[in-house]
Amino acid sequence: MYPNSRTRIKVCGLTQPDNALAVEACGVDAIGLVFYAASKRAVTPEQAAKIGEVLGPLTHRVGLFVDPEPALVEAVLSTGHITSLQFHGDEPEAFCRRFGVPYFKALRMRPGLDCEQAIAAYPSASGFLLDAFQPGQPGGTGERFDWSRVPSHCGRPLILAGGLNPDNVAQAIRQTNVYGVDLSGGVESAPGVKDVARVRALVAAVAAADAARSG
Numbered sequence: 001m002y003p004n005s006r007t008r009i010k011v012c013g014l015t016q017p018d019n020a021l022a023v024e025a026c027g028v029d030a031i032g033l034v035f036y037a038a039s040k041r042a043v044t045p046e047q048a049a050k051i052g053e054v055l056g057p058l059t060h061r062v063g064l065f066v067d068p069e070p071a072l073v074e075a076v077l078s079t080g081h082i083t084s085l086q087f088h089g090d091e092p093e094a095f096c097r098r099f100g101v102p103y104f105k106a107l108r109m110r111p112g113l114d115c116e117q118a119i120a121a122y123p124s125a126s127g128f129l130l131d132a133f134q135p136g137q138p139g140g141t142g143e144r145f146d147w148s149r150v151p152s153h154c155g156r157p158l159i160l161a162g163g164l165n166p167d168n169v170a171q172a173i174r175q176t177n178v179y180g181v182d183l184s185g186g187v188e189s190a191p192g193v194k195d196v197a198r199v200r201a202l203v204a205a206v207a208a209a210d211a212a213r214s215g
């Protein structure tokens with residue numbers, strides 16, 4: 001387990017500045033912006049810059065990629081609005097670290113994946129996002145995976161994703177003790193638009209789970 005007194009929250013797949021501002025105001029730690037053209041939540045570097053401009057300086061802005069061309073990552077970074085990278089495809093470690101920006105690696109929990117071995121292959125990663133595996137769908141599946149597969153003693157920050165929502169996130173935190181949680185579809189009202197009431201409920205559920213854990 002990675003030392004953690006408060007579960008960090010990332011909400012992924014924002015597409016509109018006003019919506020991003022409202023989500024930030026709920027008290028989330030990080031906003032995810034999807035730079036994967038096939039996603040229904042995809043944004044361009046220009047749209048991302050407009051979202052980045054409205055957010056406060058202490059909110060992380062994560063740029064999410066799936067096996068990108070380096071030029072796309074560089075174009076996104078050149079906006080100056082991205083604070084960390086999330087690689088959600090099959091990118092090797094050398095590719096992930098070449099940009100010189102903190103990154104975390106998504107691991108899709110396919111059957112038979114040795115999670116601890118996969119983690120060991122990315123010594124330069126600042127953390128790992130463990131997501132559900134659905135063939136042909138790299139992320140944002142809305143599906144859960146078996147949380148008993150989350151390693152309990154790997155010593156690296158782990159972010160749990162896949163099918164989380166305000167109703168099941170407390171149980172997920174109790175069971176896995178992860179550093180952070182990442183949600184998309186479970187707090188969404190339409191593709192790329194987050195339901196602010198659901199995000200508020202998420203933040204309250206995480207705070208209650210953390211309080212129960214420390215008390």
Ligand SMILES: O=C(O)c1ccccc1NCC(=O)[C@H](O)[C@H](O)COP(=O)(O)O
Nearest residue numbers: 012039138139140142162163183184185
């Ligand atoms: O959200 C997408 O459309 C997406 C597309 C391709 C790769 C990754 C994608 N999202 C990644 C995320 O970080 C999601 O938050 C994560 O997969 C969980 O999604 P959900 O199950 O909908 O909460």
